Amino acid sequence: MPTQNVINRSFNGVITNWNYVPSRPPWVNIPKRLRARLTRRPAPHSRMYTRPEKVGRWILYFMYLPDGKLSVHHNFTLARLQSEAASLMIVCACPPEHAVLDTLAQQCDSLCWKAMQGYDFSGYAIGLSVLADCVAGSDVFVMNDSVIGPFSRLTPFIDEAQWRLTGLSAAAEVENHLQSFALVIRHLDTFFMHAIRSAISPNWCYDQASAVILLQETVLARVASEHVNVGAYWYTDGSLYRDLSLNCPEQLIDAGFPLLKRSLFGKFAGNFQDPKAMHALLKRLGHPVL
Numbered sequence: 397m398p399t400q401n402v403i404n405r406s407f408n409g410v411i412t413n414w415n416y417v418p419s420r421p422p423w424v425n426i427p428k429r430l431r432a433r434l435t436r437r438p439a440p441h442s443r444m445y446t447r448p449e450k451v452g453r454w455i456l457y458f459m460y461l462p463d464g465k466l467s468v469h470h471n472f473t474l475a476r477l478q479s480e481a482a483s484l485m486i487v488c489a490c491p492p493e494h495a496v497l498d499t500l501a502q503q504c505d506s507l508c509w510k511a512m513q514g515y516d517f518s519g520y521a522i523g524l525s526v527l528a529d530c531v532a533g534s535d536v537f538v539m540n541d542s543v544i545g546p547f548s549r550l551t552p553f554i555d556e557a558q559w560r561l562t563g564l565s566a567a568a569e570v571e572n573h574l575q576s577f578a579l580v581i582r583h584l585d586t587f588f589m590h591a592i593r594s595a596i597s598p599n600w601c602y603d604q605a606s607a608v609i610l611l612q613e614t615v616l617a618r619v620a621s622e623h624v625n626v627g628a629y630w631y632t633d634g635s636l637y638r639d640l641s642l643n644c645p646e647q648l649i650d651a652g653f654p655l656l657k658r659s660l661f662g663k664f665a666g667n668f669q670d671p672k673a674m675h676a677l678l679k680r681l682g683h684p685v686l
Contacts, residue, residue, distance in 0.1 A: 405651035409636030409644070413558065414566060416617050416626035421571040425610065432607035436600050440489075440511035442522045445497065448506035451531045453482035453554055457504075458519035458540040462512060464494040468684045469544050469658060474503050481551050482537070485527065487519040514601035516540040516576065517612045524581070525589060525598040532585040539578045539655070546654035547681045553654070554580055559627040560588070561620045564653065565640045566628035573614040574628055575641065578655055591623035592616060629653075642668045646677055661686045 406412045448454070455477055459470065466474075477484050485506040490496055492509070501507045508522050520538055527534055535554050553564065560582050563574025581588065589596075595616040602608050617626045630640055630648065637643040641657045642664065649656070656678070657664075665671050678686065 407644075407647050407651055409632060410640065410651075411631045411633070412629060414628045414631035416559075416566070416574075416621055416628070417572060418618050418621065419568060419572040421614070425570060428606075429610050432602070432604070432610050435602055435604050435607045437513065437603050439521070439597070439599055439601050440514045440518055441492075442508055442510040444526055445501055445507040445509060446505070448483065448485060448527055448530045450483055450505070451534050453480075453551060454485055454527060454531070454534050454536045455480060455482050455550060456485045456487065456520070456523045456527065456536055456538045458516050458523070458538075459486060459488045459490075459500075460516075460519075460541060461488060461490040461494075461496055464490045464496040466496065466499070468686060470541060472683055473541070473545065476546050477550075478503060480549065482554070485523050487523040489514075489519060513603045515603075515605065515608045516542070517596055517608055518601035520576075521596045521598045521601070524584060524596065528584050528586050528589045534584050536581045536584050537578070538581065540576075542658055543577050543655040544658050544661075544678070544683060544686075545656055545681075547649065547656075547683075548652065548654045550654060553629070554582075557582055558625075560624035561592075561617070561626045563617070563628035564630065564655070565648075566617070566631040567639055568632065568634040569638050570610070570614040572617065574617045574626070575639075576613040576616065577641070577657070588624065592620050595619045645669065646673070649677065649681070656681075658686075 483505040486500050486504045487508045489510050489512050537550050537554050557580045562580040564578040565575045595612050620626050632640050660674050
């Protein structure tokens with residue numbers, strides 16, 4: 397894996413080093429958000445298996461394993477994350493007491509289990525709360541298993557982040573927001589957790605994808621910006637691309653982006669990109685066949 401990132405190469409249709417600016421969501425989303433609030437549920441049960449102990453760089457990796465099985469892309473990602481100059485926390489959603497937890501405990505510095513309900517934000521809430529309590533002041537790269545990779549080092553994205561909350565990519569769809577599959581938080585502490593409490597909380601969750609998008613992912617930047625500075629490495633205003641990770645993945649990779657969306661090889665295969673081109677890209681990047 398390359399030891400240096402070429403971060404922030406630009407290409408047509410993107411803005412790099414983007415300072416977050418709030419935007420007004422379309423009025424049609426207001427009643428949708430009001431209805432979505434009715435679906436809020438208590439936070440999923442969770443358990444900390446291994447306590448984090450070292451203040452410094454951390455990578456928080458959320459994994460969704462409904463059958464407890466590690467896939468090819470999970471194993472690739474775990475190997476890459478273990479080679480980073482950072483401590484690794486895994487938050488795993490899987491059946492309680494599943495044997496996969498013993499396997500994962502050997503591959504990370506801190507492990508948390510959570511019950512199946514809730515999406516990635518419920519896992520983020522658990523992991524970030526534990527890190528804020530146990531190793532306050534750490535810098536954290538947050539990612540979930542909807543992405544494949546990394547194909548280059550993640551620590552430069554931590555070290556070079558100009559904002560307290562940073563998205564690797566950002567978009568204008570719904571409203572200006574950070575895409576939640578990969579985020580960087582500088583100096584994580586209880587103040588930061590309090591600042592984002594209306595978008596990420598260990599006390600509640602949403603168990604519907606639409607509610608997570610409308611009330612968590614697309615509002616996180618706006619909520620956080622009231623207390624800390626927010627920005628992104630790559631941003632699209634929607635004039636050429638709606639979603640950089642789906643509309644121009646190869647250009648992003650060549651610009652220094654370290655990840656690929658797994659959905660390009662799954663539920664969205666052929667919708668946004670030529671599948672042959674995507675598998676050729678995966679081969680070029682040294683990832684096993686999916």
